[in-house]
Amino acid sequence: MQTPDQIWNDADLPTRRLAGLALNPSAPQDVLLRLLADGPLAVRMVLCRDRILPDAVVDAVIEHPDTYTRSFFARNPHVDPAQRARLIDDPEWFVRAHLAEGPRMPSPARPKPLPDEAIVHMISTYEDENMGSLGFYQQISTGLRRSLHTHPVAKVRCWGVGRWSGLSADARAALLADPDADVRERAQRHERYEDPACMERELPARPCHGRTDILLNRALSRAVVDGVLTAPAREDERATIAANPSLPTDVVVLLAADPDPEVRRRIASRADLGPDERRGLAVDPDPKVRLAVSVHPELSEKERAAIDYEVPMDCGFTFRHAPEVPPAPEAVRRDALSAHPLLRRKAAGDHSLPPDLVARLAADEDLGVRVLLAQNHPHAPAPLLLRSFLEYTGRERAHLTTRPNFPTTGLAAFADHEDPEVRALVALDPETGPATVERLTRDPDPAVRAALARHPNLPPPRLAELLDDEELAHVAAANPAWDADTIRRLAAAPLDGRT
Template identity: 75%
Template sequence: MATPEQIWSDADLPTRRLAGLALNPAVPENVLLRLLSDAPLAARMVLCRDRALPDAVVDAVIQHPDTRTRSFFARNPHVDPAQRVRLVDDPEWFVRAHLADGPRVADPARPRPLPDEAVVHMISTYDNELLGGPFYQQISAGLRRSMPTHPVANVRHWGVGEWRSLAPDTRAALLVDPDAGVREAAQRHVRYEDPAWVESALPDRPCHGRTDLLLHRPLTRAVVEGVLARPVGEEDKAMIAVNPTLPPDTVALLAADPDPEVRARIAQRADLGPAERRTLMTDPDPDVRLAVSVHPALSEEERARIDYQVPMDHFFVHHPAPEAPRDPRAVRRDALSRHPLLRRRAASDHFLPPDLVARLASDDDLGVRVLLAQNHPDAPASLLLRSFLEYTGPERSHLTTRPNFPTDGLAAFADHEDPEVRALAARAPETEPTAVARLTEDPDPAVRAAAARHPNLPQPRLAALLDDEELAHRAAANAALPPDTIRRLLRTGGRQARPPE
């Protein structure tokens, strides 16, 4: 079966024109229904997967006889999830699998959760092989919290996976659950909390299982001493350095380890003693000094005495909001700190109050400003634009999706040397037609594609682009496409873009 990429690669010029019509916001409902009924698969793929749809078109998609067409709608990130779950009992497993797999969205976006009742139905009736990792991203936070006590046993089984965050009485109930599968899953988690069991199950070779146990599970003294005396892998000591069950004397011992990676990890422990903190504050390794410089037990004066360098090559990206907000007092303390890394931590908080948003928006550290822009729902327009212009790392484009990203004034960037900045001009309603036309011939393909959909594109150039193999579908999606051209493309199956001579 052809992949979506292959389907698009095999599409000819007429089909790509029709696919553009499927995305055109000016096309009326009856045209969309005609495309759904008569257009080739590539155009139906774009129609059903890549845009929001009127209710009448959704109704027709749900009833469409072609399995692939319905499956594309099952993964549409633009429609209400309540519309997608109308396919929850589709007769074809292929469609149900795509519904469970969910929309493909670019990082850092996440698909909107499916309705809770649909998720419960899928957990209760779908084969486990259809309910992989992407499915979990479509479960609402409220349902995840209620899973351990849900009346449906299969759902409680999923809830056991949240074991570490469960209250003692909830754990106790799961251990005596009437469903054998739930009880067994809970008992497995109890074993993971038994240091003696961890010791007996610890692999004697480097592997993912050993890594998990050394990092996260309670360790016996024998395991710790074995790692210190006879490490199996080069990272063994660095792994136990962050294990919360590490004995205090071992923490002190590893604070003087010859490996700077081990010392840097020890420096981040909340239970690090005062003597070890003082020693690491003057460590010869800059990464160790940086790690200890943000230790929560240090005062601002102590931090100021540490010779650290703040890295500027970090990725300043979006961080999903935690289910439980941080302590507002700790966030404020970080935001007011003289240490840029602590201010960066505060800037990533989605719940930062307005006075701290205003303060950090003018911070002198690039990381603070960009993290605030990437994460706070009320980041001001001026900060979003400034961050986009100054930051060139991963998830730069995410800034343009933030609620307050501006459109006014972007036409001024039409001649900018950075193609990503030039593309901003295609978002500006005031960009001059001559500039838009010029951008359709830009050296950068993303700039050309964005300009081809700008409504200020001169009509002669728009007509010419309908014959362009690369940009025909973008031109056909332009809201300024004349109605007679739309009708002609529809009537001729995309084969004729211009009136006959």
């Protein structure tokens, strides 16, 4: 089977032009239905995968005889998930597998949850290999995820066991005594993870993923810890156990003086680090160790200020998904008011930060604080969003333009900016003049050319010219400036390159 990239790469100019029409928000429903019925595979791919569709077109997609076509719709991130869920009992496993995998979305976006009843039906009837992906788990609503362990369907309760660490003692006991053998077995497996003797018996002798998982996350017996200290299977295993919550206190003390700075750095992040160890690590010769201990929750602001740490600027200031259990408001406020930039960055990523702290951190002297606030807070102000985009060039920079308050006016002023990503912002400004739009369709940067080819103010002669451009034909055909009659004429043209 061809991959989506192969399908698109094999598409010729007329096909790409039709694909652009399929994405055009001005395309009438009858055109979309014709392209769905008669269009080449690449056209059906973008039509079914890359846009919202009228109900009549959705009905036609669900009944379409081509497996590929239905599978593209199964991964559409734009439509209502309930529409995608109509494919839940599709006769082809290929379609069902794509529905379970969910839409492919650029980071940090996640798909909207499928209806709870759809998820329950899939868990109950699909093969396990179709549901083992992160994409499936991300399509489960928060409410259902929290209640899986009490669901009346045993296979669904099995999924709920995976939240073992967050379950109450009563919930765990109920799962251990569940009438279903599979549920009991999964619960017993998780209970064994907390039994040092069981983990000692199950610990693989040679380096592997299973051994690393136990050393990092599971309950460790003293014999296992001593074995790692005296005869590790791999040199970095002391650093691995340094982060394990079950590490004995005396070993925490021992590793705080380990010759490996990576071990000391991980130890420095432990909440159970003693005061003597904190003082020792605060003057550690390695700057990363000093930085790690400088944000320890037990330190006072005075103690933090006494540490010679350097805050890194070469890291990604990106969107953080809200945790299921929100942090305590008083802890967030304490971090936001801290003199330590890393703690203020931590607070800036909180989605529910109150207005007074939003205003305070929006004017913070640290770039990371400002950008993290812009990336994460739903009410980040427009001036902060634009400033962050102009100053930050790291990962997920483009995500800033998707934030609710990102400005769209005045962006035409950046038409001659040296940074092509900034020049591309001009495409978001509806007031950009036709001459500027046309000029930027000839920009040296391909992303700028593509962005401006979509602008509705592009002069009609240039827009028509781009329909025969190998690079930009599909973008130009998607331009909303085309009227319905012209779209119908273009869509009816034979696939021989004529328009």
